[in-house]
Amino acid sequence: MNKSAAKIPSELWSLFWTQFFGALNDNVFKNALVILITYQGVTLFGINSGALVALSGGVFISSFFFLSATSGQLADKLEKTQLVRWIKQFEIVIALLAGIGLFISHYPLLLFVLFLFGLHSTFFGPLKYSLIPHYSKKENLVFSNALISSGTFIAILVGTILGGIAASSSGNLWGLKFLLILFAGLGYFYAKRLPAVEIHHESTHIDFNFFTSTRDILKLVFKNPLIAVLIIGLSWFWFLGAGLLSLLPLLSKNIFHGNEQVATLMLFTFTIGMGVGPFFLERATRGRVVRALIPLSLVGMSFFIFDIALVINQVSKQSSFLTVLTTIKGDLSIKEFFSVNRSSRVVFDLFFLSFFGGVFTVPQFAELQRVTGAHELSRIIAGNNIINALAMVSVSVMLMILHQMHVSLAVIFGILGILNILMSVGLIFFYRHEFNKFWRF
DSSP states (O other), X not given: OOHHHHSOOHHHHHHHHHHHHHHHHHHHHHXXXXXXXXXXXXXXXXXXXXXXXXXXXXXXXXXXXHHHHHHHHHHHHSOHHHHHHHHHHHHHHHXXXXXXXXXXXXXXXXXXXXXXXXXXXXXXXXXXXXXXXGSSOGGGHHHHHHHHHHHHHHHHHHHHHXXXXXXXXXXXXXXXXXXXXXXXXXXXXXXXTSOOOOOSOTTOOOOOOHHHHHHHHHHHHTTSHHHHHHHXXXXXXXXXXXXXXXXXXXXXXXXXXXXXXXXXXXXXXXXXHHHHHHHHHHHHHTTOOOTTHHHHHHHHHHHHHHHHHHHXXXXXXXXXXXXXXXXXXXXXXXXXXXXXTTHHHHHHHHHHHHHHHHHHHHHHHHHHHHHSOTTTHHHHHHHXXXXXXXXXXXXXXXXXXXXXXXXXXXXXXXXXXXXXXXXXXXHHHHTGGGHHHHHHO
């Protein structure tokens, strides 16, 4: 870490905790609701629990499609920190609604609350990343983005675990209700500590028409080829990351016959790698954005994706032994998991896969903030969110089709690895002139 990044400004810490508690709340509620729907066999409007779980993902992400453009316009037009405070007050209302829905076990209301949490994230996302340049020097943008990104991934991990524990506890889910209100309150507490920033584009037009506002945002995104490629790269990570995360429970249960703790270990490993990678990069590059590393990190990711596919293929050959073992003892604990051949190797692969994922994403965010004018950064981030949402929906549809065709998990990992290699080739071509600077670096 460079010396200038060693002391983190207090306003950046306030932004860190504001976004941390928001992401934590989202994930506590999302995971708790999924577990409640699954284990209580909830059906609504003739939709079974399995389909409801899939529907809940669409409910959460729907506002990213329809309102991201408007959220970016608002963030560029209004004073950003005041907007953050309004959004955090809204989050407290959402948490209270969630408490009511949980108290009366009203699942239509809880699905509406999930939509509201998605709405909260839709409007907060452009603000989070457009505030970083205000609270950080240009030479520290890589470090600042690494800090915020690592906080998001830690919140996802902790929120997933807490949501599962709170949803499975007795006592009418009082612990879950308490956590939702507590985290919303803490988010608002830190939002109040954010210093105001200058309004750069007060004349920005607010368009509530989904079609025209989205069209205008996407035209803005693709106006500059570098910005377009940066956003395509970031959206590719969400395509790949969302796909890989959805495969981890299957890797744990179907291949290694591990229990929920093993699945959590895999998620934990993936999350830690995402947090460590950006800080290693910041130290290695002394805070500089080295564009050549963007496609090279994808090559590193592909290597570990292919190795996981190879491990799955090899472990599957001893699946009969593992099936007999789990029939006798039940799903394997973490200790028993590590007694299985190549279990340590797959954990190693997951860590370095996500490590290179962190190296891939954070410099692109830093470069996006550096090359985009302050008057339109929020709208550019909103456009990024729209394309991210499309990417995540696309990978969900692709995986659903592959599962429906009974394609093996090893082949699915291999397909993702091949697609990742193709993307890296495209980015290597785009950044080809950067490699001379990279070798000199």
